[in-house]
Amino acid sequence: MSEKKGRFGIHGGQYIPETLMNAVIELERAYDFYKNDPAFNRELTELLDEYAGRPSRLTFAKKMTEDLGGAKIYLKREDLNHTGSHKINNVLGQALLAKKMGETRLIAETGAGQHGVATATAAALMGMECVVFMGKEDTERQALNVYRMRLLGAEVVPVTTGTATLKDAVSEAMREWTRRIDDTHYCLGSVMGPHPFPTIVRDFQAVISREVKAQLMEKEGRLPDAVLACVGGGSNAMGSFYHFIKDESVRLIGCEAAGRGTDTFETAATIATGREGIFHGMKSYFCQDEFGQIAPVYSISAGLDYPGIGPEHAWLHDTSRAEYVAITDDEAVEAFEYLSRMEGIIPAIESAHAVAHAIKLAPTMGKEQIIVITISGRGDKDVAAIARYRGEDIYE
């Protein structure tokens, strides 16, 4: 797969300040040891099952399937996890790893707040200190999650630099890591950043596709025809794709945030509008101008509002193993409302991007075919924002 350590084709690598190099080398060594350590894995499995509520359900979306009149649709219910999203899968793994490494403090970036809440939760559970960096604009869009993090004992630092969104939160978390490295683990929330993060996060999220495969085998006795997931940095998508990469009959479709459209500047669709670059520790695709300045991006979804994509996705795109489509704000909001009414499931606005593509795709497929959509999180956090989008001002 990779010609060089930490590479996915030409993507990946470790483009970080020298100050952080020994920290990522130490992290890699620790991970290489603990990933094969039966005691570590027993402990993690117990946390995932007894604390996070795994395995998550694979729900047959009967009404949606009938309404769209094509492929059978299953929903992978990461929204049912403790803390309300897939983020807990990765965070429990990294927090446990950090604890084994002797770290006492977790720092994290967050966009929508889901990863921040998950990190604050794991820190509370494991008795660790926690600081979450969040773009100031996002602290306003997602005030409820800010309060949840504080309730869990974390400090939330509003980031005012740059565009005051997710990318700036990542930059500030990286800066904080260079400031205080000896007792601190940077709990990165997506399949991005310098090696070994894209691999570690993917492995901890791969539980999604491992379960989907087994659950669908039990229900249908076969593989799905397509797996759909939303992509910002790409952690729930990478987790949903991973165990299907070798099953070539399974279409893997990542749904990016087009914002107001890929033909506008108000978009966050990296594969559709970005080009090769080096940023946040990795080589991958980034939205940028002709001189390599990272572009301000936009999406209604704070969790997908990121100008890059994880390096393994970039490689899956290069090799055409996965397809990437762009979904606009309008389409995502319609899908958000559609799934709520149709199945009684309010998805995160991020996940609604994947639902939106399924609405287009299912009718073009045969009734014997199967689509799995990963519902990466629940939508409670988005209700007030969607109401505002529809012109209703409600209090959170």
Added chain:
Amino acid sequence: MSKIAKAFEKTKAFIPFVTCGDPDLETTAQVVRAMAEAGADLIELGIPFSDPTAEGPVIQGANLRALKAGTTTDKIFDLVRDLRRDVSVPMVFMTYANVVFSYGTERFVSTCEDIGMDGLILPDLPFEEKEEFAPVCRKYGIDLISLVAPTSADRIAMIAREAEGFLYIVSSLGVTGSRSEITTDLGAIIQVVRENTSVPCAIGFGISTPEQAKKMAALSDGAIVGSAIIKLLEQFGKDAPERIADYVREMKGAVGYRPSL
């Protein structure tokens, strides 16, 4: 011997930094000329980047102001062409990997040679990734400057052995910006550096006062100052070049002359 190494030959070097285009390129040109006249031995020119992850608030601010003013890589190349008509002090670019990569590494580095730059510092390019840029830099005679950090430990020797131009010793943990105190055991780091290379080394990050500069230069071959200069620009705007000249003169005096080498 590279032109950069020559800057350290007879003297302990004082190395000021300025972000190009903050607040505009005309001011940058005046600042660079003022620094050269005031005795700077080597000048670091920052090419602004939208997301400078190794910088503290002061230089972050400079980067964003410069970009807002419409500064681009091409305009900075023009600035250097103009400066090189009368400024002979060695100069290095300091920017982020994406600025070079997105321009086209070979196109960027060959232009550096063409306009008379001497080196390149990329703080997000560690030893493990440098082979992507180093051969091109060698081809065009541009020194790719390596950095050593307080956390480098067992990596110092490896980095020092392949150092070119000069070695940038990062004084402290964290990002750029002034500090009241530098607590890293720099003597121990520099001892390992000396055992592994004859390339000169200079200390940067956190230095703002003449006392600090003197202390740092006594330990090494020079002192690098950035944020303190950007602060003067912020404070004095168009009048900053003169103030910066005074500051550089004072710092150069503190760094002092190398007794013998």
